[in-house]
Amino acid sequence: MEHQIIEVKNLTKIFKVPHERRETLKSYFINPFKRVKIFKFHALDDVSFEIEKGEFVGFLGRNGSGKSTLLKMIAQIYAPTTGKVHVHGSLVPFLELGVGFNAELTGRENIFLNGTILGMSRKYLETKFEEIVDFSEIREFLDLQLKNYSSGMRIRLAFSIAIQSKANIFLLDEVLAVGDSAFQKKSLAKMRELLSGGATVLFVSHSMDYVQKYCSRVIVLERGKKIFDGNAKEGIRAYQLSLMSPDQQRDYLKAENQYEKLEGSEGLSEGGFENIKMVAPLDEDRGDGSADILEVKLINENGNETRQLKVNEKFKIQVKFRANNIINKPNVGVSLRSNASYNLFGLWGAKTLQGNVIPQIKRGDVVSTEFESKNVLNPGFYDLEVQVGDKTERTAASLYLSYFRVEVIGPETGTWGLIYNKPKFSFKLEES
Amino acid sequence: MAHRRNNKDLLVELIRTDFKLRYSNSLLGIAWVVMKPMLSFLVLFFIFGAFRTGFNSKDFAPNLLIGIIMFTFVQEGTTFGMTSLLKMADIILKVSFPRELAVLSSVTISLVNFFINLGVILVITLLVSFVPNITGIIYFAAIMVLLFVLVYGSSLYLSIILIRVRDLENIIMILFQLLFWGSAIFYDINTLTGTVGHLVRLNPIAILIDSSRKALLYGQIINFNKFLIFWVIALIIFLTGRLFFNRQVKRIAEYF
Numbered sequence: 001m002e003h004q005i006i007e008v009k010n011l012t013k014i015f016k017v018p019h020e021r022r023e024t025l026k027s028y029f030i031n032p033f034k035r036v037k038i039f040k041f042h043a044l045d046d047v048s049f050e051i052e053k054g055e056f057v058g059f060l061g062r063n064g065s066g067k068s069t070l071l072k073m074i075a076q077i078y079a080p081t082t083g084k085v086h087v088h089g090s091l092v093p094f095l096e097l098g099v100g101f102n103a104e105l106t107g108r109e110n111i112f113l114n115g116t117i118l119g120m121s122r123k124y125l126e127t128k129f130e131e132i133v134d135f136s137e138i139r140e141f142l143d144l145q146l147k148n149y150s151s152g153m154r155i156r157l158a159f160s161i162a163i164q165s166k167a168n169i170f171l172l173d174e175v176l177a178v179g180d181s182a183f184q185k186k187s188l189a190k191m192r193e194l195l196s197g198g199a200t201v202l203f204v205s206h207s208m209d210y211v212q213k214y215c216s217r218v219i220v221l222e223r224g225k226k227i228f229d230g231n232a233k234e235g236i237r238a239y240q241l242s243l244m245s246p247d248q249q250r251d252y253l254k255a256e257n258q259y260e261k262l263e264g265s266e267g268l269s270e271g272g273f274e275n276i277k278m279v280a281p282l283d284e285d286r287g288d289g290s291a292d293i294l295e296v297k298l299i300n301e302n303g304n305e306t307r308q309l310k311v312n313e314k315f316k317i318q319v320k321f322r323a324n325n326i327i328n329k330p331n332v333g334v335s336l337r338s339n340a341s342y343n344l345f346g347l348w349g350a351k352t353l354q355g356n357v358i359p360q361i362k363r364g365d366v367v368s369t370e371f372e373s374k375n376v377l378n379p380g381f382y383d384l385e386v387q388v389g390d391k392t393e394r395t396a397a398s399l400y401l402s403y404f405r406v407e408v409i410g411p412e413t414g415t416w417g418l419i420y421n422k423p424k425f426s427f428k429l430e431e432s
Numbered sequence: 433m434a435h436r437r438n439n440k441d442l443l444v445e446l447i448r449t450d451f452k453l454r455y456s457n458s459l460l461g462i463a464w465v466v467m468k469p470m471l472s473f474l475v476l477f478f479i480f481g482a483f484r485t486g487f488n489s490k491d492f493a494p495n496l497l498i499g500i501i502m503f504t505f506v507q508e509g510t511t512f513g514m515t516s517l518l519k520m521a522d523i524i525l526k527v528s529f530p531r532e533l534a535v536l537s538s539v540t541i542s543l544v545n546f547f548i549n550l551g552v553i554l555v556i557t558l559l560v561s562f563v564p565n566i567t568g569i570i571y572f573a574a575i576m577v578l579l580f581v582l583v584y585g586s587s588l589y590l591s592i593i594l595i596r597v598r599d600l601e602n603i604i605m606i607l608f609q610l611l612f613w614g615s616a617i618f619y620d621i622n623t624l625t626g627t628v629g630h631l632v633r634l635n636p637i638a639i640l641i642d643s644s645r646k647a648l649l650y651g652q653i654i655n656f657n658k659f660l661i662f663w664v665i666a667l668i669i670f671l672t673g674r675l676f677f678n679r680q681v682k683r684i685a686e687y688f
Contacts, residue, residue, distance in 0.1 A: 015686055072525070072685075075527075075528050076528045076682070077524075077525060077526070077527075077528050077682075077685055078682065078685050078686060079682035079683050079685075091528075096526050099522070099523055099526040099527050100523045100527065102449060102453065104452075104453055104456055105449065105452065105453075109449070109452075112445055113445050113449050116438065116441045116442040116444075116445040116446075117442060117445075117523065117527055117529055118527065119437040119438065119442075119529065120438065120441075121438035121441045122438070122441040122444070122445070123441075124438075
């Protein structure tokens, strides 16, 4: 029995894109010997890898980097230009959920249509029918035409059918982020079940959360070339770097360096550090450059600069910035985010706290601000985000975002969750 | 666990779906299967009934009907088969299943239509007091199988070529218009004279329609040698068509 379930060797796919496409006979007749200029597009360029049974492999890359072409070639939909794809095992032959669904047919009819397209027999589908209907939670809509279904219902039905396939290789193109969160949980649990049953999953997603959570391995493609193959954390980093302009890459690497130093000096654990990458500022509005944040400091109870806080400790956040332009009613906002990028807390100082307002600052003015509060977070890692803006408070007016990792250390509070709160509590025997 | 595709069930499901969809939003629904050839029958019957067509007037209706439904099968089957890949492009680009089934199901749908129409014809011919005989029916059935193989085989070529050369659809449409006049549908093949007559008598569809009429209505077996030759040709087209189709279908995916 072979371990390698999928072997891809020196795979190259060239799409020939004629500058003017010959699709009609006329073009052949008018000038049959005219050479049509052909632009060769390397969708995949000498890609090799092997995938073993039981792996959950994420494929990352920008749009047009060749991910889908690659999956289509593994699924035997496109033929390679050169190189080879070997698949030892049975492939569930879908790349997208609900392929072959027909809007004019009822849900019931579509179960059989989609199921047989995926290679299942009608008889097998009949035995699994109840399971499919239960899992998809669409029982009362079974005899309704699919065109009346919501997109969530469709995708739930599609997923429920697909997982009944007895194949052991699943190719998923952006499909886990479907349905409501309850269904997402259920479908992920189901995927795990399939994995533990020996299935192999190839997964294309733009959700770094999912990739980090589920993929045991990540392959990153850039312009048809494999630029990374390894563990998920490093893969996500490689992917995010590939998204950036050279300038952004430089900033990112600089920031990363700083964090690494920080990690060394203050002993942040690895898990805390890694998540910084997921909230790297690249997706955020970086402002219009009309101010620079010069300094962000976290000050603990004893008046020392720190990156660590104790539960219930008093702290200050100091932000110093310089204006590069005239800013009317400048303002500073801070927020604390959890690992999952949820805002736990956030406010604009001048508006919410009604501190003294400076009517206007001009180019070159330096302003320092301070927030003082008490830490209500339980032990863990949090990101501090700082924005400078003007009176309009719109994010669009924000000038700079910087992420700043804060670690809340013990003492252990005996509570769970992100927020620390110890209510008063009492027992009273009512009857006995 | 082995994962064996169930191709038969997929074929049935594709046909079932196509059939449902084709008539699901129309008022008369499945009646259109019968209506279409019957309406062209009425047109031709009244127009050409006024001319001499080589049939005696009593036989004209069943002769015409057989001609129409056989020709309809060939035309519909070829057209459906030819466009089948293009029509299923969105599925073909996302799921790998045996592509031949797309073509096969389309051609089979026109065969199903043919059988529905045949049922109607049988009722009519029986009303006009013909008694079909058993060897005639067997010969007719063999001719229909032959036509099916021929249509399916050509569709395997045409469906692939259509993806690269979209003009094919119009070319085939014009070809069938020509064939309609040249396939002895509303006249007896033997009454035509001159060059046109010779040409029509070389047309396999005309020959097979003629043979079917004689077999079904009079129990006569004619053109048996030509029938055998056509079988050889049909098998060659079918077998080379499959090779061509399966070699090309993967390469063609990017041209959809």
